[in-house]
Amino acid sequence: MTNAINEHRRRQLMDLMAKRQWDSILLYGQGWRKDYFRALVNVNYSGPYAAAHISRSGEISIIAADPWDRELLTGLTGIRTSAWSAPQASAVAGLELMEARFVQGSPASATADIEELRRIKTPDEIECLKQAAALADRGYQYFADTARVGMQEYELVAEVEGFLKSNGAEDNFMLIASGGTEVVGMKPPTAREFRSGDSITTELTPQVNGYYAQICRTLVLGDPSPGQLEAFSIFSEAQQAAQDLIKPGIKASDAARAQNDVFRQYGYGDYTGSKYTRVRGHCLGLFPDETPHILEDVDYVIQENMVLIAHPNTYLPLSGYMVFGDSLWVTADGNVRLNTTEKKLFVKEA
Amino acid sequence: MKRGLIEWNRTELPTSVFDARLSRARTALAEGDLPALLVYTDVWRSNQARFLTNFMPYWNRSLVVIPLDSSPVLLCALSPRVYPWIKSVTIFEDIRPASKLMQTLDQLCAERHWRKLGVLDLPMLPIEIHSRLGAIEAVDVPSKEICEPDAAELSMRRRAAILARQILEEQLPHGANALDHHFVGRLEREFRSAGAEDLVIRLSPSGAVPRPANGSKLGASYSVAVSLEYCGHWVKITRASGNTQALRSRFNAALESGEGLIENLSGPLPFEAGPGAIFALHVEHQGLYFGDTCAGTSAL
Numbered sequence: 238m239t240n241a242i243n244e245h246r247r248r249q250l251m252d253l254m255a256k257r258q259w260d261s262i263l264l265y266g267q268g269w270r271k272d273y274f275r276a277l278v279n280v281n282y283s284g285p286y287a288a289a290h291i292s293r294s295g296e297i298s299i300i301a302a303d304p305w306d307r308e309l310l311t312g313l314t315g316i317r318t319s320a321w322s323a324p325q326a327s328a329v330a331g332l333e334l335m336e337a338r339f340v341q342g343s344p345a346s347a348t349a350d351i352e353e354l355r356r357i358k359t360p361d362e363i364e365c366l367k368q369a370a371a372l373a374d375r376g377y378q379y380f381a382d383t384a385r386v387g388m389q390e391y392e393l394v395a396e397v398e399g400f401l402k403s404n405g406a407e408d409n410f411m412l413i414a415s416g417g418t419e420v421v422g423m424k425p426p427t428a429r430e431f432r433s434g435d436s437i438t439t440e441l442t443p444q445v446n447g448y449y450a451q452i453c454r455t456l457v458l459g460d461p462s463p464g465q466l467e468a469f470s471i472f473s474e475a476q477q478a479a480q481d482l483i484k485p486g487i488k489a490s491d492a493a494r495a496q497n498d499v500f501r502q503y504g505y506g507d508y509t510g511s512k513y514t515r516v517r518g519h520c521l522g523l524f525p526d527e528t529p530h531i532l533e534d535v536d537y538v539i540q541e542n543m544v545l546i547a548h549p550n551t552y553l554p555l556s557g558y559m560v561f562g563d564s565l566w567v568t569a570d571g572n573v574r575l576n577t578t579e580k581k582l583f584v585k586e587a
Numbered sequence: 588m589k590r591g592l593i594e595w596n597r598t599e600l601p602t603s604v605f606d607a608r609l610s611r612a613r614t615a616l617a618e619g620d621l622p623a624l625l626v627y628t629d630v631w632r633s634n635q636a637r638f639l640t641n642f643m644p645y646w647n648r649s650l651v652v653i654p655l656d657s658s659p660v661l662l663c664a665l666s667p668r669v670y671p672w673i674k675s676v677t678i679f680e681d682i683r684p685a686s687k688l689m690q691t692l693d694q695l696c697a698e699r700h701w702r703k704l705g706v707l708d709l710p711m712l713p714i715e716i717h718s719r720l721g722a723i724e725a726v727d728v729p730s731k732e733i734c735e736p737d738a739a740e741l742s743m744r745r746r747a748a749i750l751a752r753q754i755l756e757e758q759l760p761h762g763a764n765a766l767d768h769h770f771v772g773r774l775e776r777e778f779r780s781a782g783a784e785d786l787v788i789r790l791s792p793s794g795a796v797p798r799p800a801n802g803s804k805l806g807a808s809y810s811v812a813v814s815l816e817y818c819g820h821w822v823k824i825t826r827a828s829g830n831t832q833a834l835r836s837r838f839n840a841a842l843e844s845g846e847g848l849i850e851n852l853s854g855p856l857p858f859e860a861g862p863g864a865i866f867a868l869h870v871e872h873q874g875l876y877f878g879d880t881c882a883g884t885s886a887l
Contacts, residue, residue: 268631269629269630283789283814284859285856285858285859304796304848305789305812308796332715333713333715334714335714337712337718392780394591395591395775395778395779396780398779399772399776402768402775402800405802410590411590412590425591426592427672512667512668513668552668
């Protein structure tokens with residue numbers, strides 16, 4: 238076995254099969270969700286499907302739809318990778334996403350079990366996440382240095398994408414928005430040109446060796462308005478409230494409430510609901526938006542060695558949509574901020 | 588992952604193109620005595636919904652419903668805060684929040700008194716959705732009946748192929764002896780600045796199949812395969828450094844004989860092994876690769 242195979246995960250899966258009385262588990266990957274497959278076989282395939290099958294004795298076999306992927310997987314794992322065929326297993330991780338035509342018999346879903354195993358990161362995984370967070374920091378600095386009045390949103394994204402890929406990112410999840418109080422959320426980039434006074438918001442989420450870390454910051458072109466400054470002070474206080482609180486034993490709901498209470502304290506509680514925001518954070522790992530989400534109705538208990546982002550991103554009438562957040566590694570008695578980017582409202586001369 | 592420019596240029600793709608495509612879908616519905624067509628779409632599998640409505644979920648997944656006798660409805664897992672943007676780049680006027688897709692579909696079916704639905708490529712539905720069609724009778728409607736490339740589709744693919752070829756051929760010399768990460772970064776910047784919506788880049792030194800960048804040096808001879816999505820239209824172009832006359836000859840011969848690695852680019856996925864009305868053909872010669880996007884017997 239090579240290090241393309243996650244040996245820790247292989248042992249975890251063997252234990253899981255013994256516990257659940259499963260003979261085998263299939264880790265199913267497709268173009269959007271490669272994470273179940275990469276939880277065991279950490280190879281970045283490019284084709285439409287790849288799956289890894291592990292037996293109770295720990296023997297692994299791999300199938301992939303794309304012939305170039307098959308050569309890559311065989312070379313990196315030492316396991317002869319076969320052409321795609323409808324795979325059989327007692328249980329499937331990613332079953333819910335699997336196309337109906339591929340489902341053989343009535344396998345159990347291993348999705349929830351595998352997601353729970355993935356939440357607790359090993360030292361190797363933490364190292365990957367640290368590298369991804371460091372790249373996110375460098376990427377954000379490049380973002381801030383490159384943005385200028387007259388540039389179009391998609392041009393800035395192209396520059397940042399080029400920077401991140403040049404520096405080893407496999408992938409990057411990124412949303413952006415620009416403008417003033419009319420901006421209510423983020424989306425893919427448009428051809429809108431940046432103007433003086435704009436808030437430019439971004440979630441930047443580079444992937445290094447399979448693992449995504451995220452940073453959220455807001456940049457103002459020109460002098461920030463009193464509304465932008467006031468909004469940022471609320472966001473900063475809310476994010477810090479979560480960062481101060483997060484440690485093993487608290488619930489995801491506690492971390493969400495700590496952030497939302499700051500908004501309530503300043504009279505903006507209405508802007509903490511689903512009408513204006515999605516989540517107050519989420520876990521990170523092989524997928525950029527892992528569960529549990531940080532929401533007031535999610536009572537999942539945070540554990541040591543989880544990595545998550547707390548971000549009170551929402552719309553406020555003071556500033557329009559604003560974002561602010563860092564990736565946090567949960568340690569035995571608290572958390573470590575993985576990003577090192579200054580916690581401030583970024584301002585750039587227009 | 589989708590993060591490039593997503594827009595609807597109505598000069599390139601007039602509304603009448605979508606009217607004609609929806610009309611084709613409705614003809615199939617009428618012939619099958621079906622009240623509506625269900626189309627699944629997610630961030631990777633967006634070709635069919637894009638073909639019919641220009642909608643693409645840049646994140647998450649959604650369901651497109653095309654009734655026989657009324658306007659299309661989007662059951663959307665994205666936030667209502669982005670609906671104005673969705674309306675600006677698609678044909679949709681009726682967008683319904685659907686964090687629980689199937690519950691929202693059930694409500695729509697009850698509201699419209701639908702007891703059965705046509706489902707585009709039913710066996711390809713994710714099992715989570717397939718198994719929850721429940722009381723609704725689902726009838727498979729093969730996409731080849733509805734989503735066969737029309738003149739507008741071929742024109743957009745040709746535009747995408749020209750863009751991909753031009754940038755790749757301009758940039759190819761910069762890969763010589765470069766670190767593959769640096770070269771991929773350069774290509775990402777160039778393609779996305781030119782309006783690429785999504786990209787999958789694979790490359791390799793001579794003697795190896797193209798694969799994602801891994802931090803190694805390319806050397807003097809190398810191949811680069813670019814899958815490019817431009818305004819929802821995927822193409823795949825592969826080029827090699829140096830004198831590629833022998834590769835081009837081999838490619839032309841393969842185009843006539845039907846040999847070589849063939850991928851379908853006109854199905855639901857960006858690319859998948861097998862033939863298609865629009866397809867990518869790749870050949871190998873002495874460890875280098877060459878390929879292009881084709882229709883019929885010629886490259887687009």
